[in-house]
Amino acid sequence: MYPIHIAPGLSKELPALLDRAGVPARRFIVSNPTVWRIHEALFTGLTAEDPILIPDGERHKHLQTVSRIYDALIRARADRASAIVAIGGGVVGDTAGFAAATYLRGIPVVQVPTTLLAQVDSAIGGKVGVNHALGKNLIGAFHQPAVVAIDTSLLETLPRREFRAGLYEVIKYGAITSRGLFDRVAGSLKPLFNRDEASLLTIVTESSAIKARVVESDEREHGLRRILNFGHTTGHALEAVTKYKRFLHGEAVAYGMLVAAELGVARGMMPSADRDALASVIANMGPLPAIADVHVPEVLEAVGHDKKVIKGQLHFVMPKSIGDCEVVTDVTKEELAAALAAIGAAA
Ligand SMILES: NC(=O)c1ccc[n+]([C@@H]2O[C@H](COP(=O)([O-])OP(=O)(O)OC[C@H]3O[C@@H](n4cnc5c(N)ncnc54)[C@H](O)[C@@H]3O)[C@@H](O)[C@H]2O)c1
Ligand SMILES: [Zn+2]
Numbered sequence: 001m002y003p004i005h006i007a008p009g010l011s012k013e014l015p016a017l018l019d020r021a022g023v024p025a026r027r028f029i030v031s032n033p034t035v036w037r038i039h040e041a042l043f044t045g046l047t048a049e050d051p052i053l054i055p056d057g058e059r060h061k062h063l064q065t066v067s068r069i070y071d072a073l074i075r076a077r078a079d080r081a082s083a084i085v086a087i088g089g090g091v092v093g094d095t096a097g098f099a100a101a102t103y104l105r106g107i108p109v110v111q112v113p114t115t116l117l118a119q120v121d122s123a124i125g126g127k128v129g130v131n132h133a134l135g136k137n138l139i140g141a142f143h144q145p146a147v148v149a150i151d152t153s154l155l156e157t158l159p160r161r162e163f164r165a166g167l168y169e170v171i172k173y174g175a176i177t178s179r180g181l182f183d184r185v186a187g188s189l190k191p192l193f194n195r196d197e198a199s200l201l202t203i204v205t206e207s208s209a210i211k212a213r214v215v216e217s218d219e220r221e222h223g224l225r226r227i228l229n230f231g232h233t234t235g236h237a238l239e240a241v242t243k244y245k246r247f248l249h250g251e252a253v254a255y256g257m258l259v260a261a262e263l264g265v266a267r268g269m270m271p272s273a274d275r276d277a278l279a280s281v282i283a284n285m286g287p288l289p290a291i292a293d294v295h296v297p298e299v300l301e302a303v304g305h306d307k308k309v310i311k312g313q314l315h316f317v318m319p320k321s322i323g324d325c326e327v328v329t330d331v332t333k334e335e336l337a338a339a340l341a342a343i344g345a346a347a
Pocket of ligand 1: 088123126
Protein backbone atom coordinates (compact mmCIF):
# COMPACT_ATOMS: atom_id res chain seq x y z
CA MET A 1 0.00 0.00 0.00
CA TYR A 2 1.20 3.48 -0.88
CA PRO A 3 1.71 5.85 2.02
CA ILE A 4 -1.11 8.20 3.02
CA HIS A 5 0.28 11.16 4.96
CA ILE A 6 -2.14 13.39 6.84
CA ALA A 7 -1.34 16.55 8.77
CA PRO A 8 -2.42 20.16 8.95
CA GLY A 9 0.18 22.25 7.11
CA LEU A 10 1.62 19.24 5.31
CA SER A 11 1.83 21.07 1.96
CA LYS A 12 4.93 22.94 3.09
CA GLU A 13 6.73 19.66 3.67
CA LEU A 14 5.76 18.16 0.35
CA PRO A 15 9.16 18.52 -1.39
CA ALA A 16 10.95 16.62 1.36
CA LEU A 17 8.14 14.08 1.59
CA LEU A 18 8.29 13.30 -2.12
CA ASP A 19 12.08 13.11 -2.08
CA ARG A 20 11.96 10.58 0.74
CA ALA A 21 9.28 8.57 -1.08
CA GLY A 22 11.49 8.37 -4.17
CA VAL A 23 9.08 10.30 -6.39
CA PRO A 24 10.95 11.30 -9.57
CA ALA A 25 12.51 14.74 -9.36
CA ARG A 26 10.81 16.20 -12.45
CA ARG A 27 7.42 17.04 -11.07
CA PHE A 28 4.52 18.51 -12.97
CA ILE A 29 1.79 20.10 -10.94
CA VAL A 30 -1.73 19.77 -12.32
CA SER A 31 -4.25 22.02 -10.62
CA ASN A 32 -7.04 24.43 -11.49
CA PRO A 33 -7.12 28.26 -11.40
CA THR A 34 -9.41 28.38 -8.33
CA VAL A 35 -7.18 26.25 -6.15
CA TRP A 36 -3.98 27.62 -7.56
CA ARG A 37 -4.96 31.25 -6.99
CA ILE A 38 -5.61 30.54 -3.31
CA HIS A 39 -2.87 28.08 -2.48
CA GLU A 40 -0.01 28.53 -4.96
CA ALA A 41 2.30 30.00 -2.29
CA LEU A 42 2.24 26.74 -0.33
CA PHE A 43 3.74 24.82 -3.21
CA THR A 44 6.65 26.99 -4.29
CA GLY A 45 9.78 24.96 -4.05
CA LEU A 46 8.08 21.77 -5.21
CA THR A 47 9.09 22.11 -8.83
CA ALA A 48 10.68 24.45 -11.34
CA GLU A 49 8.18 23.37 -14.03
CA ASP A 50 5.23 25.58 -14.94
CA PRO A 51 2.00 24.34 -13.37
CA ILE A 52 -0.51 22.80 -15.74
CA LEU A 53 -3.83 24.45 -14.93
CA ILE A 54 -7.00 22.81 -16.19
CA PRO A 55 -10.37 24.54 -16.15
CA ASP A 56 -12.43 24.22 -12.99
CA GLY A 57 -15.61 22.15 -12.98
CA GLU A 58 -17.05 18.70 -13.55
CA ARG A 59 -17.94 19.63 -17.13
CA HIS A 60 -14.23 19.80 -17.92
CA LYS A 61 -13.57 16.29 -16.66
CA HIS A 62 -13.31 14.87 -20.15
CA LEU A 63 -10.78 13.62 -22.69
CA GLN A 64 -10.05 17.04 -24.21
CA THR A 65 -8.71 18.16 -20.86
CA VAL A 66 -6.58 15.02 -20.57
CA SER A 67 -5.29 15.85 -24.01
CA ARG A 68 -4.29 19.33 -22.88
CA ILE A 69 -2.29 17.78 -20.06
CA TYR A 70 -0.53 15.50 -22.58
CA ASP A 71 0.24 18.55 -24.74
CA ALA A 72 1.89 20.33 -21.85
CA LEU A 73 3.85 17.23 -20.82
CA ILE A 74 5.09 16.57 -24.33
CA ARG A 75 6.05 20.21 -24.90
CA ALA A 76 8.06 20.11 -21.67
CA ARG A 77 9.60 16.77 -22.78
CA ALA A 78 8.37 14.99 -19.69
CA ASP A 79 9.88 11.51 -19.67
CA ARG A 80 9.52 8.37 -17.60
CA ALA A 81 11.54 10.01 -14.83
CA SER A 82 8.72 12.52 -14.36
CA ALA A 83 5.71 12.56 -12.07
CA ILE A 84 2.42 14.37 -11.90
CA VAL A 85 1.36 16.07 -8.67
CA ALA A 86 -2.42 16.55 -8.70
CA ILE A 87 -3.43 19.44 -6.43
CA GLY A 88 -7.17 19.91 -6.29
CA GLY A 89 -10.52 18.28 -5.74
CA GLY A 90 -11.79 15.08 -7.25
CA VAL A 91 -12.04 16.56 -10.72
CA VAL A 92 -8.35 17.46 -10.80
CA GLY A 93 -7.35 14.17 -9.13
CA ASP A 94 -9.36 11.99 -11.51
CA THR A 95 -8.32 13.87 -14.65
CA ALA A 96 -4.64 14.29 -13.78
CA GLY A 97 -4.54 10.73 -12.46
CA PHE A 98 -5.87 9.43 -15.77
CA ALA A 99 -3.29 11.47 -17.67
CA ALA A 100 -0.59 9.96 -15.44
CA ALA A 101 -1.97 6.45 -15.93
CA THR A 102 -1.73 6.74 -19.70
CA TYR A 103 1.14 9.11 -20.52
CA LEU A 104 4.08 6.96 -21.66
CA ARG A 105 1.98 3.98 -20.47
CA GLY A 106 2.06 5.36 -16.98
CA ILE A 107 4.08 7.74 -14.85
CA PRO A 108 3.71 8.18 -11.08
CA VAL A 109 1.01 10.43 -9.70
CA VAL A 110 0.98 12.11 -6.29
CA GLN A 111 -2.46 13.03 -5.01
CA VAL A 112 -2.74 16.24 -2.99
CA PRO A 113 -6.49 16.44 -2.38
CA THR A 114 -7.87 19.86 -1.50
CA THR A 115 -11.59 19.15 -0.95
CA LEU A 116 -13.01 17.11 1.89
CA LEU A 117 -14.50 14.70 -0.62
CA ALA A 118 -11.14 14.21 -2.29
CA GLN A 119 -9.33 13.79 1.06
CA VAL A 120 -11.64 11.06 2.32
CA ASP A 121 -12.61 9.45 -0.95
CA SER A 122 -11.45 10.20 -4.47
CA ALA A 123 -7.70 10.55 -3.81
CA ILE A 124 -7.59 7.09 -2.29
CA GLY A 125 -8.14 3.84 -4.12
CA GLY A 126 -6.51 4.37 -7.48
CA LYS A 127 -9.61 4.90 -9.57
CA VAL A 128 -8.92 7.61 -12.13
CA GLY A 129 -10.83 8.68 -15.18
CA VAL A 130 -13.06 11.12 -17.00
CA ASN A 131 -16.63 11.50 -18.18
CA HIS A 132 -17.97 10.85 -21.66
CA ALA A 133 -20.76 12.89 -23.26
CA LEU A 134 -22.98 9.84 -22.81
CA GLY A 135 -22.19 9.14 -19.16
CA LYS A 136 -20.15 9.88 -16.06
CA ASN A 137 -16.80 8.18 -15.37
CA LEU A 138 -17.11 5.90 -18.40
CA ILE A 139 -13.43 6.17 -19.33
CA GLY A 140 -10.83 5.30 -16.77
CA ALA A 141 -8.13 3.15 -15.29
CA PHE A 142 -6.75 1.89 -12.02
CA HIS A 143 -3.58 3.81 -11.21
CA GLN A 144 -2.50 3.78 -7.58
CA PRO A 145 -0.87 7.01 -6.41
CA ALA A 146 2.80 6.99 -5.41
CA VAL A 147 1.92 9.11 -2.40
CA VAL A 148 -1.26 10.64 -1.02
CA ALA A 149 -0.52 13.84 0.92
CA ILE A 150 -3.50 15.18 2.82
CA ASP A 151 -3.16 18.68 4.24
CA THR A 152 -6.32 19.28 6.26
CA SER A 153 -5.54 23.02 6.55
CA LEU A 154 -6.39 23.36 2.86
CA LEU A 155 -10.03 22.80 3.81
CA GLU A 156 -10.20 26.21 5.50
CA THR A 157 -10.89 27.87 2.16
CA LEU A 158 -13.39 25.33 0.89
CA PRO A 159 -16.89 26.80 0.34
CA ARG A 160 -19.32 25.65 3.01
CA ARG A 161 -21.57 23.78 0.61
CA GLU A 162 -18.62 21.80 -0.81
CA PHE A 163 -17.45 21.05 2.70
CA ARG A 164 -20.87 19.78 3.70
CA ALA A 165 -21.07 17.62 0.57
CA GLY A 166 -17.85 15.91 1.58
CA LEU A 167 -19.07 15.48 5.13
CA TYR A 168 -21.99 13.36 3.89
CA GLU A 169 -19.41 10.87 2.62
CA VAL A 170 -17.82 10.86 6.08
CA ILE A 171 -21.25 10.10 7.53
CA LYS A 172 -21.41 7.28 4.99
CA TYR A 173 -18.20 5.69 6.30
CA GLY A 174 -19.57 5.88 9.82
CA ALA A 175 -22.93 4.47 8.80
CA ILE A 176 -21.43 1.44 7.05
CA THR A 177 -18.50 0.58 9.30
CA SER A 178 -18.12 2.69 12.42
CA ARG A 179 -20.65 3.86 14.96
CA GLY A 180 -17.75 5.65 16.69
CA LEU A 181 -16.98 7.80 13.65
CA PHE A 182 -20.68 8.47 13.10
CA ASP A 183 -21.13 9.67 16.67
CA ARG A 184 -17.96 11.77 16.53
CA VAL A 185 -19.22 13.61 13.46
CA ALA A 186 -22.71 14.04 14.88
CA GLY A 187 -21.23 15.40 18.10
CA SER A 188 -18.78 17.83 16.51
CA LEU A 189 -20.64 19.47 13.63
CA LYS A 190 -19.95 22.95 14.94
CA PRO A 191 -16.17 22.64 15.25
CA LEU A 192 -16.09 20.75 11.96
CA PHE A 193 -17.93 23.51 10.10
CA ASN A 194 -15.59 25.99 11.77
CA ARG A 195 -12.77 23.87 10.29
CA ASP A 196 -11.31 23.19 13.71
CA GLU A 197 -7.95 21.58 13.06
CA ALA A 198 -8.14 18.76 15.59
CA SER A 199 -11.70 17.77 14.69
CA LEU A 200 -10.89 17.74 10.99
CA LEU A 201 -7.74 15.73 11.48
CA THR A 202 -9.62 13.05 13.42
CA ILE A 203 -12.42 12.50 10.95
CA VAL A 204 -10.24 12.74 7.84
CA THR A 205 -7.79 10.25 9.33
CA GLU A 206 -10.53 7.80 10.23
CA SER A 207 -12.40 8.15 6.96
CA SER A 208 -9.39 7.85 4.70
CA ALA A 209 -8.27 4.80 6.65
CA ILE A 210 -11.66 3.16 6.17
CA LYS A 211 -11.56 3.85 2.45
CA ALA A 212 -8.00 2.56 2.18
CA ARG A 213 -8.78 -0.59 4.15
CA VAL A 214 -11.89 -1.44 2.16
CA VAL A 215 -10.22 -0.74 -1.15
CA GLU A 216 -7.08 -2.64 -0.28
CA SER A 217 -9.05 -5.74 0.50
CA ASP A 218 -10.86 -5.47 -2.82
CA GLU A 219 -8.91 -3.44 -5.32
CA ARG A 220 -11.01 -4.20 -8.37
CA GLU A 221 -14.38 -3.88 -6.80
CA HIS A 222 -15.82 -7.37 -6.70
CA GLY A 223 -17.02 -7.69 -3.14
CA LEU A 224 -16.40 -5.63 -0.04
CA ARG A 225 -15.76 -2.41 -1.97
CA ARG A 226 -19.42 -2.42 -2.89
CA ILE A 227 -20.36 -1.28 0.61
CA LEU A 228 -18.80 2.08 -0.28
CA ASN A 229 -21.78 2.50 -2.58
CA PHE A 230 -24.07 2.95 0.40
CA GLY A 231 -26.54 5.68 -0.57
CA HIS A 232 -25.11 5.83 -4.07
CA THR A 233 -27.69 3.78 -5.99
CA THR A 234 -30.42 6.31 -5.30
CA GLY A 235 -27.90 9.15 -5.11
CA HIS A 236 -26.63 8.60 -8.65
CA ALA A 237 -30.21 8.29 -9.90
CA LEU A 238 -31.14 11.59 -8.26
CA GLU A 239 -28.12 13.27 -9.84
CA ALA A 240 -29.04 11.87 -13.25
CA VAL A 241 -32.73 12.83 -13.20
CA THR A 242 -31.81 16.37 -12.21
CA LYS A 243 -29.20 16.45 -15.00
CA TYR A 244 -26.31 16.85 -12.52
CA LYS A 245 -27.40 20.44 -11.90
CA ARG A 246 -29.31 20.43 -8.65
CA PHE A 247 -27.30 18.31 -6.26
CA LEU A 248 -23.67 18.13 -5.41
CA HIS A 249 -22.75 14.46 -5.40
CA GLY A 250 -22.63 14.26 -1.61
CA GLU A 251 -26.04 15.89 -1.30
CA ALA A 252 -27.60 13.27 -3.55
CA VAL A 253 -25.83 10.59 -1.51
CA ALA A 254 -27.35 12.07 1.66
CA TYR A 255 -30.82 11.47 0.21
CA GLY A 256 -29.70 8.05 -0.96
CA MET A 257 -28.63 7.10 2.56
CA LEU A 258 -31.99 8.23 3.89
CA VAL A 259 -33.75 6.07 1.31
CA ALA A 260 -31.60 3.06 2.21
CA ALA A 261 -32.37 3.59 5.89
CA GLU A 262 -36.13 3.74 5.17
CA LEU A 263 -35.79 0.50 3.27
CA GLY A 264 -33.83 -1.11 6.09
CA VAL A 265 -36.48 -0.11 8.61
CA ALA A 266 -39.33 -1.24 6.35
CA ARG A 267 -37.68 -4.64 6.05
CA GLY A 268 -37.16 -4.89 9.77
CA MET A 269 -33.39 -5.09 9.14
CA MET A 270 -32.57 -1.80 10.87
CA PRO A 271 -33.89 -0.31 14.12
CA SER A 272 -35.90 2.84 13.50
CA ALA A 273 -33.81 4.64 16.14
CA ASP A 274 -30.79 4.25 13.85
CA ARG A 275 -32.71 5.64 10.89
CA ASP A 276 -33.70 8.57 13.10
CA ALA A 277 -30.08 9.15 14.16
CA LEU A 278 -29.02 9.28 10.51
CA ALA A 279 -31.89 11.59 9.57
CA SER A 280 -31.11 13.86 12.48
CA VAL A 281 -27.42 14.32 11.77
CA ILE A 282 -28.22 15.04 8.12
CA ALA A 283 -30.87 17.57 9.16
CA ASN A 284 -28.46 19.20 11.62
CA MET A 285 -25.89 19.70 8.87
CA GLY A 286 -28.18 22.12 7.05
CA PRO A 287 -30.63 22.19 4.19
CA LEU A 288 -30.47 19.83 1.22
CA PRO A 289 -31.70 20.93 -2.20
CA ALA A 290 -35.40 20.17 -2.71
CA ILE A 291 -36.59 16.71 -3.66
CA ALA A 292 -40.37 17.30 -3.51
CA ASP A 293 -40.61 17.83 -7.27
CA VAL A 294 -38.48 14.81 -8.21
CA HIS A 295 -40.76 12.04 -9.41
CA VAL A 296 -40.40 8.52 -8.08
CA PRO A 297 -40.94 6.74 -11.44
CA GLU A 298 -38.13 8.74 -13.04
CA VAL A 299 -35.79 7.86 -10.19
CA LEU A 300 -36.68 4.17 -10.50
CA GLU A 301 -36.01 4.32 -14.22
CA ALA A 302 -32.59 5.88 -13.58
CA VAL A 303 -31.78 3.26 -10.92
CA GLY A 304 -32.33 0.63 -13.59
CA HIS A 305 -29.48 2.14 -15.61
CA ASP A 306 -27.06 2.16 -12.70
CA LYS A 307 -23.64 0.54 -12.99
CA LYS A 308 -24.45 -1.51 -9.91
CA VAL A 309 -27.01 -3.48 -11.89
CA ILE A 310 -25.03 -6.61 -12.66
CA LYS A 311 -26.62 -9.16 -14.99
CA GLY A 312 -29.99 -7.54 -14.37
CA GLN A 313 -29.60 -7.68 -10.60
CA LEU A 314 -29.44 -4.57 -8.47
CA HIS A 315 -26.78 -4.75 -5.75
CA PHE A 316 -28.10 -2.59 -2.95
CA VAL A 317 -26.24 -1.67 0.22
CA MET A 318 -28.69 -2.13 3.06
CA PRO A 319 -27.95 -0.71 6.50
CA LYS A 320 -28.41 -3.06 9.45
CA SER A 321 -27.50 -0.51 12.11
CA ILE A 322 -25.30 2.56 12.30
CA GLY A 323 -21.91 0.96 11.70
CA ASP A 324 -23.05 -2.19 9.92
CA CYS A 325 -24.49 -3.02 6.52
CA GLU A 326 -24.99 -5.79 4.02
CA VAL A 327 -25.30 -6.01 0.23
CA VAL A 328 -28.62 -7.46 -0.91
CA THR A 329 -29.80 -8.24 -4.42
CA ASP A 330 -33.55 -8.56 -3.95
CA VAL A 331 -34.73 -4.97 -3.55
CA THR A 332 -37.96 -4.50 -5.50
CA LYS A 333 -39.13 -1.39 -7.32
CA GLU A 334 -42.13 -1.24 -4.99
CA GLU A 335 -39.93 -1.13 -1.88
CA LEU A 336 -37.70 1.52 -3.41
CA ALA A 337 -40.73 3.57 -4.46
CA ALA A 338 -42.13 3.47 -0.93
CA ALA A 339 -38.80 4.56 0.56
CA LEU A 340 -38.48 7.43 -1.92
CA ALA A 341 -41.99 8.56 -1.05
CA ALA A 342 -41.13 8.37 2.64
CA ILE A 343 -38.28 10.86 2.22
CA GLY A 344 -40.49 13.25 0.28
CA ALA A 345 -40.14 12.53 -3.44
CA ALA A 346 -43.20 13.15 -5.65
CA ALA A 347 -45.48 10.31 -6.75
N1 LIG B 1 -11.76 8.40 -8.10
C1 LIG B 1 -12.65 8.11 -7.18
O1 LIG B 1 -12.59 7.07 -6.53
C2 LIG B 1 -13.73 9.10 -6.92
C3 LIG B 1 -14.54 8.96 -5.79
C4 LIG B 1 -15.51 9.94 -5.53
C5 LIG B 1 -15.66 11.02 -6.40
N2 LIG B 1 -14.87 11.11 -7.50
C6 LIG B 1 -15.00 12.25 -8.44
O2 LIG B 1 -14.67 13.44 -7.73
C7 LIG B 1 -15.27 14.54 -8.41
C8 LIG B 1 -15.84 15.48 -7.37
O3 LIG B 1 -14.77 15.97 -6.59
P1 LIG B 1 -14.95 17.23 -5.62
O4 LIG B 1 -16.19 17.07 -4.85
O5 LIG B 1 -13.67 17.38 -4.94
O6 LIG B 1 -15.27 18.43 -6.63
P2 LIG B 1 -14.30 19.43 -7.43
O7 LIG B 1 -13.03 18.82 -7.76
O8 LIG B 1 -15.13 19.94 -8.55
O9 LIG B 1 -14.08 20.60 -6.37
C9 LIG B 1 -15.17 21.36 -5.93
C10 LIG B 1 -14.90 22.85 -6.02
O10 LIG B 1 -14.05 23.25 -4.95
C11 LIG B 1 -12.94 23.99 -5.45
N3 LIG B 1 -11.86 23.77 -4.51
C12 LIG B 1 -11.11 22.66 -4.37
N4 LIG B 1 -10.31 22.76 -3.31
C13 LIG B 1 -10.54 23.97 -2.75
C14 LIG B 1 -10.03 24.63 -1.61
N5 LIG B 1 -9.14 24.04 -0.81
N6 LIG B 1 -10.48 25.87 -1.34
C15 LIG B 1 -11.43 26.45 -2.13
N7 LIG B 1 -11.97 25.86 -3.20
C16 LIG B 1 -11.52 24.63 -3.51
C17 LIG B 1 -12.74 23.44 -6.82
O11 LIG B 1 -12.01 24.32 -7.63
C18 LIG B 1 -14.18 23.27 -7.29
O12 LIG B 1 -14.71 24.49 -7.74
C19 LIG B 1 -16.32 13.95 -9.34
O13 LIG B 1 -15.86 14.07 -10.66
C20 LIG B 1 -16.38 12.50 -8.95
O14 LIG B 1 -16.69 11.65 -10.03
C21 LIG B 1 -13.92 10.19 -7.76
ZN1 LIG C 1 -19.64 9.23 -3.40
